[in-house]
Amino acid sequence: MTFACKRVRLKSDSRETAKTVANENSDTPKVTLGKELTKHRTNIREIIRWSNATPIRCRGGIGYACCFCSNQYPDPADLKRHTIDGHDEETKRDFMKGKDMYGFFVKLDITSLVCNICLRNINTLENLMTHLKEEHDKNIHTDINNHILPFKFESETLKCFICLNVFNKFKALQEHMHTHYRNFICEVCDAGFVNKHLLLCHREGHKKGTFECKQCTDVFDTVRKMKQHVRKVHNGSLPHKCGYCNERFKENFHKNEHLAKVHGVVGPAIKCQACDRTFATQQTWLLHTKKYHLMQRQYKCSRCEMDFFSKRELNDHMVKHTGTREYRCDICFKCYGRLKTLKEHLRRLHSDERRRN
Incomplete structure (x- = not known):
């Protein structure tokens, strides 16, 4: 089976770009x-x-x-x-x-x-x-x-x-x-x-200005941002198409999940160059590299000398200083300072009760 590959063309809403190209060419x-x-x-x-x-x-x-x-x-x-x-x-x-x-x-x-x-x-x-x-x-x-x-x-x-x-x-x-x-x-x-x-x-x-969405009150500083907004919010755009069955998806990772489950096609894994771990996406590989190999720690605690890779990790750490317990179990009403601690509590003590409910 063969499939034609789309070619890029200037659309009617890109006339300014076409004019610019013509002027530059001259x-x-x-x-x-x-x-x-x-x-x-x-x-x-x-x-x-x-x-x-x-x-x-x-x-x-x-x-x-x-x-x-x-x-x-x-x-x-x-x-x-x-x-x-x-x-x-x-x-x-x-x-x-x-x-x-x-x-x-x-x-x-x-x-x-x-x-x-x-x-x-x-x-x-x-x-x-x-x-x-x-x-x-x-x-x-x-x-x-x-x-x-x-x-x-x-x-x-x-x-x-x-x-x-x-x-x-x-x-x-x-x-x-x-x-x-x-x-x-x-x-x-x-x-x-x-x-x-x-x-x-x-x-x-890079062209800055005031570009209003014609379908809502949102305003953008570039045409590109305004067009992306229209495609995602108002057009219900499904830009990611499966090449095997033509089903369309809003996000690329949903298409990748579909390819793996329905067609048995798995994308190439990315192997970390510094350790033996592999990753399904470039984004997860980059996060891993920055956190564990580059040791990036931009979120610093204001009460001690510790610093953290993500804001969530800093917030979890701050519980030690504040003693705040905002995560409450709906079954026994016990409170915890971290969401992951509450989830572990539910798994160990209330998993049977949750299944019955």
Whole structure:
């Protein structure tokens, strides 16, 4: 079964962004842009032709999507085999045809990168380009900044091969890779982007003003916040769709639970680099790392020298100083200073009574 992967388009409510892009484009002579675009197209075609590097359209509902057809594969290695064996040179020759300079952007799988001519193993995309140009006299242009984000899938864990940060979503890894390929820089927050279109879209988030929700009285300081509010509160948006049965979910973790229970698909676990624990989401891994390995303790007790990772932990600690007992058992009316102590009390002494009720 194959599934088409959605392509990003400018919607009617993003006309300002489109106008901005058009204005920015006019700053550079069209002849210069045309020459640079030709170089980018030539480079990616030569890379695909003379190596086993393979492009990725996106990470869809089923898996990594082919750039030349609608197939998707949960394992990127299967996409690589499909792309190399299933599509001929004539099909690949038209890759990125029709893309303009400001939207030119390629996601490239360079796992186990090999030169197809001499079968030499090469560790980076940049080294491959230099190798093809200098060793095999291929038409590679090294006088431009690549609009390519390279990825390596060397284990079940999604990892940046440059700085070794780990992620549990391809989208998060892709966004992270822009920190290493900073062709265009946001002057407000110093965020980097591989092409100018992504920078211009990002800039919209910095524009401040007064934006009122037309369906309630809430007011926001950016258009982006107002649109997120409308989608979540008023539209009943269910943005996370299952790629197997098309059921939709409001939150991504609900979709992941559905995938595991209904379709038996479990996302890649994140292994802590400092200990043996594994985590289902990047958020829980980050919390673990900050708490137990970085020893972050920003909540300080005002009555002693102890400090804590979370406000809840500080509040539990303050019971020692205040003696407050605000958690009461509804069965025997005994009071406790901490919720977890009350829960333990209910489990040990009243579990049978609660089941009967």
